[in-house]
Amino acid sequence: MKLKSAxxxxxxxxxxxxxxxxxxxxxxxxxxxxxxxxxxxxxAKVPNIATSFASDQNSISIGMIDLALKKTTGKASFVxxxxxxxxxxxxxxxxxxxxxxxxxxxxxxxxxxxKFSMTAGFMGTFIGYEVISPVANFNxxxxxxxxxxxxxxxxxxxxxxxxxKxxxxxxxxxxxxVYTDVNGVSHIGAQLTVSPVEGWxxxxxxxxxxxxxxxxxxxxxxxxxxYQVTEKVKIGLNAADYxxxxxxxxxxxxxxxxxxxxxxxxxxxxxxxYFSTKDKVNxxxxxxxxxxxxxxxxxxxxxxxxxxxxxxxxxxxxxxxxDMFAKSNLLPTKSASQFSLALVYAF
Numbered sequence: 001m002k003l004k005s006a007x008x009x010x011x012x013x014x015x016x017x018x019x020x021x022x023x024x025x026x027x028x029x030x031x032x033x034x035x036x037x038x039x040x041x042x043x044a045k046v047p048n049i050a051t052s053f054a055s056d057q058n059s060i061s062i063g064m065i066d067l068a069l070k071k072t073t074g075k076a077s078f079v080x081x082x083x084x085x086x087x088x089x090x091x092x093x094x095x096x097x098x099x100x101x102x103x104x105x106x107x108x109x110x111x112x113x114x115k116f117s118m119t120a121g122f123m124g125t126f127i128g129y130e131v132i133s134p135v136a137n138f139n140x141x142x143x144x145x146x147x148x149x150x151x152x153x154x155x156x157x158x159x160x161x162x163x164x165k166x167x168x169x170x171x172x173x174x175x176x177x178v179y180t181d182v183n184g185v186s187h188i189g190a191q192l193t194v195s196p197v198e199g200w201x202x203x204x205x206x207x208x209x210x211x212x213x214x215x216x217x218x219x220x221x222x223x224x225x226x227y228q229v230t231e232k233v234k235i236g237l238n239a240a241d242y243x244x245x246x247x248x249x250x251x252x253x254x255x256x257x258x259x260x261x262x263x264x265x266x267x268x269x270x271x272x273x274y275f276s277t278k279d280k281v282n283x284x285x286x287x288x289x290x291x292x293x294x295x296x297x298x299x300x301x302x303x304x305x306x307x308x309x310x311x312x313x314x315x316x317x318x319x320x321x322x323d324m325f326a327k328s329n330l331l332p333t334k335s336a337s338q339f340s341l342a343l344v345y346a347f
Contacts (some may be wrong), residue, residue: 002022003271004267009199010346011120013289015277016070016315019319025225026072026073026074027071027072027073028176028192029069029070029071030068030069030070030071030238031067032068032070032237032346032347033065033066033067033068033346033347034065034066034133034135034344034345034346034347035063035065035066035342035343035344035345036063036064036087036342036344036345037060037061037062037063037343038054038060038061038063038140038340038341038342038343039059039061039147039242039340039341039342040054040056040058040059040061040338040339040340041056041058041338041339041340042055042057042058042327042336042337042338043334043336043337043338043339044061044325044327044328045057045058045109046089046326046328046330048145048276048326048336048338049141049147049316049317049318049325049338050133050148051141051142051143051144051296051317052142052146052147053134053140053141053142053284054140054141054142054342056339059094060275061086061345062085062086062087063085063086063087063088063092063134063342064083064084064086064087064088065085065088065289066081066082066083066088066104066133066135066137066256067081067082067083067084068081068082068104069081075110075111075112075194076108076109076110076111077108077110077111078107078109079106079107079108079109079110079242080103080104080105080106080107080230081104081105081168082101082102082103082104082246083102083104084100084101084102086133087134087193088101088102088104088132089101089102089203089223089321093121098244101180102109103122104124104132104133104152105121105122105123105124105152105225105336106121106122107119107120107121107122107123108120108121109192112160113265115160115307116160116161116163116284117158117159118156118158118159119156119157119158119159119190120152120156120157122152122153122154122179123152123153123154123155124151124152125151125152125153125171125176126151126153126191126203127143127149127205127220127222127224127225127236127240128140128146128150128190128222129143129146129224129236129255129257130143130145130146130238130239131239131280132150132151134189134332134342134344135310135346137152137302138141138257138259138267138269138303139269139271139299139312139314139337140301140314140340140342140344141314141316142344143238143255143271143273143275144251144253144273144295144297145240145251145253145254145255145275145314146256147182148167148242148251148275149179149220149240149242150176150177150207150220150275151171151176152176153171153174153176154173154179154181154191154209155171155173155185155190156170156171157169157170157171157172157173157189158171161237163229163322164195165191165194165195165196166192166193166194166195167192167193167214168190168191168192169189169190169191169193170188170190171188171189171190172185172187172188172189172191172211173186173187173188173207174186174187174188175187175209175211175212176211178212178337182212183211183212183227186209186210186211186212187208187209187211188207188208189205189207190205190206190279191203191204191205192204192208194204195214197233198281198307199227199228199229200225200226200227200228201225201226202223202224202225202322203222203223203224203225204222204223204305205220205221205222205223205224206219206220206222207219207220207222208220212221212316214244214248215244215245215247215248216244216245216246217241217244217245217246218242218243218244218245218248218250219243220237220240220241220242220308221237221238221240221241221242222238222335223239223240224237224238225237226257231261232260232261232262232263233258233259233261234257234258234259234260235257235258236256236257236258236259237254237255237256237257238254238255238257239254239255239324240252240253240254240255243246243278247279247280247281247283248280248281249277249278249279249290249292250277250278251275251276251277252275252276252334253273253274253275253276254256254273254274254276255271255272255273255274256271256272256273257269257270261293261340262287264305264306265304265306266300266302266303266304266305267302268300268302269300269301269302269303270298270299270300270301270303271297271298271299271333272296272297272298272299272303272306273297273317274294274296274298275294275295275302276290276292276293276294276295276321277293277294279291279292279294282301293320293321293322293324294320294321295318295319295320295321295324296318296319296320297316297319298315298316298317299314299316299317300314300315300316301313301314302314308347309343309344310343310344310345310346310347311341311342311343312340312341312343312344313339313340313341314339314340314341314343315337315339315340316337316338316340317335317336317337317341318335318336318337319334319335320334320335321334322334
């Protein structure tokens with residue numbers, strides 16, 4: 001009788017352990033997101049700097065509500081992220097209809113091993129330093145490199161971690177920033193991730209293919225890296241070159257990010273950027289050449305935090321090689337400057 005009782009207890013214990021192990025593999029649904037609002041004033045009193053977002057002049061305006069869902073069950077996981085508002089809709093994707101929202105991410109992943117996984121769906125791009133969500137950016141206004149490059153890529157990719165310091169992603173993708181590619185699966189991309197020392201990570205990215213309506217194959221080479229020098233000092237760099245074949249233009253540039261945390265609640269950062277567009281030939285006869293232009297921009301931002309709230313006062317100065325901006329009397333000029341205040345709450 002005692003033996004039978006002991007066996008019963010052992011069986012129940014094993015079942016309990018097995019159930020606990022299975023339950024441990026099922027992570028709870030994670031909900032995160034952000035809201036943001038801003039005021040921007042261009043010193044020329046007209047909208048001038050044509051980078052993404054924060055474009056309203058002398059107005060208290062909204063950015064977006066961003067809602068993200070994430071769940072992992074065993075080796076499978078999914079991410080779904082929706083945005084509502086100007087920053088997440090027309091500001092980050094050409095409208096494809098009368099949508100009242102924009103899908104930022106919608107993808108599923110499966111980890112075949114601890115080192116190899118595959119992901120398919122609509123994903124935030126792997127190109128570049130800055131992202132659509134203001135939570136992950138130190139500066140509220142965005143760089144020219146961010147505005148010119150892809151925001152999102154739909155596709156399928158595989159990632160393999162050779163070591164804890166080196167990994168590689170390779171994938172097939174649609175055109176930039178579209179839910180559906182009318183040109184077919186048209187791009188191939190890869191990302192090599194290297195983490196040489198603690199606090200330093202570098203991403204070497206490439207994305208190449210022919211977009212619908214393009215005169216030639218476009219290839220973007222991108223370096224994104226950041227180094228946490230000390231607990232207070234961080235350095236970031238983004239450098240990219242994009243070339244479209246058959247003299248279809250493109251761009252190149254680099255942005256340097258320097259940030260210092262004076263305390264856990266107060267940080268100051270500066271972004272310096274040089275960006276240039278390439279000469280582009282228009283017309284079948286190749287007689288109409290649109291010359292490239294360049295711009296240098298310096299952005300000084302502070303991040304003042306309290307809980308999930310970040311207050312971002314910012315001043316920005318841009319200077320171009322040509323008259324690409326406007327004065328208050330609407331006459332062209334080479335320079336522009338603006339001041340903005342932004343509130344970003346992350347949850």
